[in-house]
Amino acid sequence: MPARLVLLVLLLALVFAAPTADPAEPSPATPLRTGGTVLLGGRVTVGVEVAVTEQEKTRGLSGRPGLGPGTGMLFAYPDPGFRSMWMLGMRFPLDFLWIRDGRIVDLFENIPPPRPGEQPVTVTSPEPTQFILELPAGFIRAHSLRRGDPAAIRLNQESP
DSSP, X not given: OHHHHHHHXXXXXXXXXXXXXXXXXXXXXXXXXXEEEEEETXXXXXXXXXXXXXXXXXXXXXXXXXXXXTEEEEEEEEEEEOOEEEOTTOOSOEEEEEEETTEEEEEEEEEOOOOTTOOOOEEEOSSOEEEEEEEETXXXXXXXXXXXXXXXXXXOTTOO
């Protein structure tokens, strides 16, 4: 009898400890909060959604068909650090801007989504960054953005 009880407890522990969703499949959970705007290079404004919680950051733009013109997703962190982003579950290519102290510290262009059976691409900030801005591929080139350009982030009150 005790062996059966131990087996039952182990089975229940496995069931409740198992992940409930594949991270590649976006959750239909609450939408990300709208966040405000980012003024890039002193000349182009982007409306942004802000990913603050770990769940929001993990989900990111996964599973979406695309981004609208003039929009992006801003990943916000309390302190600068080296950050990595992946293209898991992405359906469209992205440009990435790495932002710290009101400046673009680096940028990656046209990062492709994974093809079926491929591992998703991961990009890592080359230096500590506090914000990452994901934009539709081609945005950086279309607006001639460069390292060192100003990036003024204006968040709504409900965002950090």
